[in-house]
Amino acid sequence: MVLYLSEVLARMSALRRYSFLLVGLLCPAVIAVTSQAYTWRNVKIGGGGGFVPNIIFNPTEKGLAYARTDIGGAYRLNADDTWTPLLDWVNNNRSDYWGIDALATDPVDTNRLYLATGMYTNSWDPNNGNILISTDYGSTWTASPLPFKVGGNMPGRGMGERLAVDPNSNNILFFGARSGHGLWKSINYGSTWTQVTTLLSTGTYIPDPTDTSGYNSDKIGIAWVTFDSTSGLKGTATPRVFVGVASKGSNNIFVTNDGGATWTAVAGQNNTYLPHKGVLSPSEKALYVSYSDGAGPYDGTMGAVYKYDITSGTWTDITPVSGSELTFGFGGLTVDLQRPGTLMVATLNLWWPDANIFRSNDSGQTWTQLWEWTAYPNMSKYYTYDDSLAPWLGPNYTYTGTDLKQIGWMIEGLSIDPHDSNHWLYGTGATIYGGHDLLKWDTSVRNVTLSSLADGIEETAVQQLISPPLGPVLLSALGDIEGFVHDNLNTVRTTEYSNPTWTTTVDMDFAGNIPATIVRIGNGDSSTGKQVALSLDSGSTWSQDYGAADNMTGGHVAISANGDTVLWSTSSNGVLVSQYNSTFTVVSSLPSGAIIASDKKNNSIFYAASGSQFYLSEDSGKTFASTTTLGSSTAPVKVVVNPNVSGDVWVSTDTGLFHSTNSGSTFTAISDVSQAWVIALGIAKFSGGYPAVFAAANIGGVGYFRSDDSGATWVQINDAAHGFGSVSSNVLTADQRAYGRVYIGTNGRGIFYGDIQ
Known part of the structure; x- marks a missing residue:
């Protein structure tokens, strides 16, 4: 679960390859397509399934809280501990809206909500950022454009919050930008923004200046903005505001006492580390700051926690541990607004045996922690673990080993409900945890309940989906959490794929004549380094394909109709083939990176596409010959084969959709389809009829479509409330047993399934 970076790089690769695809979803139709x-x-x-950088409670309205994610948008908390997604309407036109770099909930007009949106600040993302503004708790939105990029999925995305509403004059907001763009201010509820030029420090820290990709070589910038509500009066602008800046070796916390007209460095501050969070304790007139030597969420080997007494102007080092016990930085930080002096802080990157959270009831003079060593390897856990809402998170509470990963990792968001001292939530790299009995921590028992509480936040980055005609209705290939057998679409999953276990499953395929035989390939660690696995029982159990070489990963995979041959288009080692678990050998007749597929009825036939060329193999993938061209295509995306008819092949490309009924000897371009991304074939509407063709395509506008007559006519099946984000990053498969049902795997909002109303 460490390799979120692999997910990021894969996503960037998709952006590079398909930069031409950034076109509008639901554009005004030129071609008549019904819905x-x-x-x-x-x-x-x-x-869960992804990183939740922060959970923010509204300090005024009880029960109102929001969570932001790095690639999956924002969510609102419901009274039953479930979450409601707020950005499912986001489509391909602005898929970067799903990257949330900061969130602010208005403490005065609590219906107001603000999001700082944008996915990347490097060259792969062409979009400048926006502040999304809602006046109805996130039901509807307007966008306020910014003249620079925002990085919701960039390093340092757990810092914050960078966006803040003035608690005394809520028409005023401050936003701290990345990339050296400094501090910005709005005086009209976020509608327009001007730069605060009087704050000269814009942050100097760069995670890795040598990174040529631009991902780790950009300035983190402003880390957080915190208003001192006690310094002003209701109805007038708050004069005192603190700003944390991502700099090391120089001043990094600044204060204004005149609403931003002038700024000074706070005297006596720690400038060894980066300030991750700055949290005000109003009743104490204190500012608490968590520090780490890295921007997070993956790094951080040293850090500190400090308390700043605003009245006296003095700093106190209140770091919970020291010496050899301090091997991590600090991220998540929160105070209990009902209990002055009570605060909690989380380890940012303590990977073994588990993360830890510290709690103090005396303003940081003394601390207790969620677990501690007794005599190694024994440890005392002061919590009860409950993953019943997401059993796949495990290991469950009966686990007695030392590599727990129950508390989590990458903990940047940590919040105590300002209206209920028993209620707390925190975000990890995979989910949200918390509970409703936090005050037990302060008793002699100290046995708080640690529950998975991310119900409704389906944040997985989906790499592939398959829906075989027999067995489970769906199998998923997911970034960072392997994937699952879905024998029920509405029941929580229990365990991920295992034996072998990788970080990410990148592709899957089933054998057409014996669909219980499935192949999967992956990225990440396994016991032997081999990244090909086979199942003979619909994914229930797996075994490694020992014909695979170590340290070859990624790409695309296809398995022959009878399940004896695996064709693998690897990410960096060309196209390989193996029969009967033999050693994989190079297929020299195919270009590296070719898109591949198997015939679902004829065991000897495989198909491939690269550039404008289509290829056919009739000797179980050993050799391929080019049969024809796919128009003027330069980037084929998907080859899909009719599961019931040999030689019935569809190919989606950057110039349209192509169909062959003779194993690719000739293709017909489907009229009116100017671009096509992922495609799928489902069960026919009538027995013996054409299979239902599903396509993410441009047919007078980019959307998701179905045809029941081999592409002669189409209906659009998505709507204004369901945009599914980036079309070039999504995957698609169709149900082989239920007419009209289609599955869409998104890049950050998990898997959707759609049925005809």
Whole structure:
């Protein structure tokens, strides 16, 4: 679960390859395409699956809280501990809206909500950032453009919050930008923004200046903005504001006492580390700051926690541990607004045996922690673990080993409910944890309940989906959490794929004649380094394909109709083939990176596409010959084969959709389709009829479509409330047993399935 970076790089690769695809979804139609109403639901894995950088409670309205994610948008907390997604309407036109770099909930007009949106600040993302503004708790939005990029999925995304509303004059907001763009201010509820030029420090820290990709070589910038509500009066601008800046070796916390007209460095501050969070304790007139030597969320080997007494102007080092015990930085930080002097802080990157959270009831003079060593390897856990809402998170509470990963990792968001001292939530690299009995921590028992509480936050980055005609209705390949067998679409999953276990499953395929035989490939660690696995029982159990070489990863995979041959288009070692688990050998007749597929009825036939060329193999993938061209295509995306008819092949490309009924000897371009991304074939509407063709395509506008007559006519099946984000990053498969059902795997909002209403 460490390798979120692999997910990031894969996503960037997709952006580079398909930069031409950034076109509008639901554009005004030039071609007459009717719509058909679909009901869309999430395939349930139990919530989570991705990084939740922060959870923010509204300090005024009880029960109001929001969570932001790095690639999956924002969510609002419900009374039953579930979450409601707020950005499912986001489409390909502005898929970067799903990257949330900061969130602010208005303490005065609590219906107001603000999001700083944008995915990347480097060259792969062409979009400048926006401040999304809602006046109805996130039900509807307007966008306020910014003249620079915002990085919701960049390093340092757990710092914050960079966006803050003045608690005394809520028309005023401050936003701290990345990339050296400094501090910005709005005086009209976020509608327009001007730069605060009087704050000269814009942050100097760069995670890795040598990174040529631009991902780790950009300035982190402003880390957080915190208003001192006690310094002003209701109805007038708050004069005192603190700003944390990502700099090391120089001043990094600044204060204004005149609403931003002038700024000074706070005297006596620690400038050894980066200030991650700056949290005000109003009743104490104190500012608490967590520090780490890295920007997070993956790094950080040293850090500190400090308390700043605003009245006296003095700093106190209140770091919970020291010496050899201090091997991590600090991220998540919160105070209990009902209990002055009570605060909690989380380790940012303590990977073994588990993360830890510290709690103090005396302003940081003394601390207790969620677990501690007794005599190694024994440890005392002061919590009860409950993953019943997402059993795949495990190991469950009965686990007695020392590599727990129950508390989590990458803990940047940590919040005590300002209206309920028993209620707390925190975000990890995979989910949200918390509970409703936090005050037990302060008793002699200290046995708080640590529950998975991300129900509704389906944040997985989906790499592939398959829906075989027999067995489970769906199998998923997911970034960072392997994937699951989905024998029920509405029931939480229990365990991920295992034996072998990798970080990410990148592709899967089933054998057409014996669909219980499945192949999967992955990225990340396994016991032998081999990244090919086979199942003979629909994914229930797996075994490694020992014909695979170590340290070859990624790409695309196809398995022959009878399941004896695996064709693998690797990420960096060309196209390989193996029969009967033999050693994989190079297929020299195919270009590296070719898109591949197997015929689902004829065991000897495989297909491939690269550039404008289509290729056919009739000797089980050993050799391929080019048969024809795919128009003027330069980037084929997907080859899909009719599961019931040999030689019936569809190919989606950057110039359209192509169909062959003779194993690719000739292709017909489907009229009116100017671009096509992922495609899928489902069960026919009538027995013996054409299979239902599903396509993410440009047919008078980019959207998701179905055709029941081999592409002669189409209906659009998505709507204004369901945009599914970046079309070039999504995957698609169709159900082989239920007419009209389609599955869409998104890059950050998990898996959706749609049925005709």
